Amino acid sequence: MPDSPTGLKARLRSDLTTSMKARDAIRSSTIRMAMTAIKGEEVSGTVARELSDDEVTTVLAREAKKRREAATAYTDAGRAELAEKERAELAVLADYLPEQLSEDDVAAIIAEEVATAEAAGKTGRAAMGLVMKAVRARTAGKADGGLVAAEVKSRLGA
Numbered sequence: 090m091p092d093s094p095t096g097l098k099a100r101l102r103s104d105l106t107t108s109m110k111a112r113d114a115i116r117s118s119t120i121r122m123a124m125t126a127i128k129g130e131e132v133s134g135t136v137a138r139e140l141s142d143d144e145v146t147t148v149l150a151r152e153a154k155k156r157r158e159a160a161t162a163y164t165d166a167g168r169a170e171l172a173e174k175e176r177a178e179l180a181v182l183a184d185y186l187p188e189q190l191s192e193d194d195v196a197a198i199i200a201e202e203v204a205t206a207e208a209a210g211k212t213g214r215a216a217m218g219l220v221m222k223a224v225r226a227r228t229a230g231k232a233d234g235g236l237v238a239a240e241v242k243s244r245l246g247a
Contacts, residue, residue, distance in 0.1 A: 097145045097185065119181040126152050146186065146230050153182040190231045196240065198227050203244050216245055
C-alpha cells in the first residue's frame with residue numbers, strides 16, 4: 090500500500106500535529122478518532138488500500154453523524170456535559186466536511202428530480218428509487234441522507 094496520503098488525510102495529520110502542540114485535547118482526540126476510522130476503512134475487506142479524498146469525506150461524514158446522534162441521545166437522557174463533548178467533536182469534524190446544503194437548497198434539488206421523474210412517467214412509490222438515486226448523487230456529503238429520504242417520501246406521497 091502506498092504511503093503517500095491523500096490531500097485530506099495529509100491535512101488531518103498536519104492538523105493533529107498542530108493541535109497536539111497547542112495542547113488542544115478535544116481537537117487532538119477527535120482527529121485521532123477520525124484517522125483511526127479512516128485506517129479501519131482502508132484495511133477492511135480483503136485488500137488494504139488507500140482511500141480517495143471522497144472516500145475519506147464519506148468516513149468523516151459517518152463519524153459526524155454518530156456524534157450528532159450521540160449528542161441528541163445524551164441531551165434526551167439529561168447528560169448535558171456528554172452532549173456538549175459530542176457537539177465539540179462534531180464541530181471539529183465539520184471543519185473537514187463540505188459545506189452543508191440548506192433545507193431550501195435540498196428542497197429545490199428534490200423538486201427538480203421529482204419533476205424529472207414525473208416527466209419520465211414515474212410517480213409515487215415507483216419514482217422513489219429513481220429520485221433518491223439522483224438526489225443522493227447531487228447532495229452526496231452535503232446533506233443528511235435520512236432527512237433527504239424523508240423529504241423525498243413526503244414529496245412523492247410514498
